[in-house]
Amino acid sequence: MTDTSERVTVSMTDGVADVRLNRPEKRNALDPAMFAALVAAGERLKREPGVRAVVLSGEGPDFCAGLDFAAFQAMRDGQRLSALAELPLSEGPAQAAGQRAAHVWSELPVPVVAAVRGNALGGGLQIALGADIRIVAPDARLSVFEVAWGLVPDMTGTQLLPELVGRDVAKELTLTARIVSGDEAARIGLATRTDPDPLSAALALAADMARHSPHAVRAAKRLLDLAGRTDLASGFAEEQKEIGALIGSPNQAEAVAARFEKREPRFTDL
Known part of the structure; x- marks a missing residue:
């Protein structure tokens, strides 16, 4: 072959x-x-x-x-x-x-x-x-x-x-x-x-x-792929699960710092 x-x-x-x-x-x-x-x-x-x-x-x-x-x-x-x-x-x-x-x-x-x-x-x-x-x-x-x-x-x-x-x-x-x-x-x-x-x-x-936080991008894709394929209660619960994992995480903190400092962010890959 x-x-x-x-x-x-x-x-x-x-x-x-x-x-x-x-x-x-x-x-x-x-x-x-x-x-x-x-x-x-x-x-x-x-x-x-x-x-x-x-x-x-x-x-x-x-x-x-x-x-x-x-x-x-x-x-x-x-x-x-x-x-x-x-x-x-x-x-x-x-x-x-x-x-x-x-x-x-x-x-x-x-x-x-x-x-x-x-x-x-x-x-x-x-x-x-x-x-x-x-x-x-x-x-x-x-x-x-x-x-x-x-x-x-x-x-x-x-x-x-x-x-x-x-x-x-x-x-x-x-x-x-x-x-x-x-x-x-x-x-x-x-x-x-x-x-x-x-x-x-x-x-x-x-x-x-690819310029954005890889953790946020992956989480957003997961959530959007659920839309219409699961019930609203489950989808809303998944939103809270993802946002809870992102808030305060190293890449989320870097996103905030980079925007306030007007520079390109330096994210860590998975």
């Missing part, structure tokens, strides 16, 4: 992990090696204490055009190539290789920003849905494309898409497989916003997030 380290590259600058799907000659299409590499990169970043934000993008002109054509050819014979991906055991809700390749980005404790240009189709779009924020090029092409291949989204998309765009729009996109531009994606909530240079914008946004 192809060395999965070649499929996804990870570099780090000032607490920002720059993660790139690295198969530009195939429009970053998903094969077993790509699935394995995405999961491995995400799992590695979960354990990196110096990571404060992540930017997820694709090398070349596309984010990810979806499944490799070989996967569709194999499906005609009832085979599922993604099952060949060699992955460690997982205790999380996502178990299938494709689900884990998308969901692992949701599981990171730090903010993840997807930078999307070119095609983000099918499985490629579902990987972008795993990010907290999506910055897309105005002329990017996004689609829940699976029905065009006689399939359904099976990489977490059916569960995450309605939360972003509403159940009715999610059904319209999924049942037609129509391609939307980056501009339309931003209008309907599929993308956070557009930018002519989404990678530069995503890196700048991630750097801005």
Whole structure:
């Protein structure tokens, strides 16, 4: 099997992990090696204490055009190539290789920003849905494309898409497989916003997030991810738990001191 380290590259600058799907000659299409590499990169970043934000993008002109054509050819014979991906055991809700390749980005404790240009189709779009924020090029092409291949989204998309765009729009996109531009994606909530240079914008946004207390940023992400997924009493209780842990902590004291002294803060990583 192809060395999965070649499929996804990870570099780090000032607490920002720059993660790139690295198969530009195939429009970053998903094969077993790509699935394995995405999961491995995400799992590695979960354990990196110096990571404060992540930017997820694709090398070349596309984010990810979806499944490799070989996967569709194999499906005609009832085979599922993604099952060949060699992955460690997982205790999380996502178990299938494709689900884990998308969901692992949701599981990171730090903010993840997807930078999307070119095609983000099918499985490629579902990987972008795993990010907290999506910055897309105005002329990017996004689609829940699976029905065009006689399939359904099976990489977490059916569960995450309605939360972003509403159940009715999610059904319209999924049942037609129509391609939307980056501009339309931003209008309907599929993308956070557009930018002519989404990678530069995503890196700048991630750097801005990385300037703040890593403990506060992680706590805020945890709380926001609870919204709508737990009852209000539990959510309010979690707010008090997090604020209680932050008040008076070294990084919180440093945030206050830096603002009063009009200087850049010097935070301690986890």
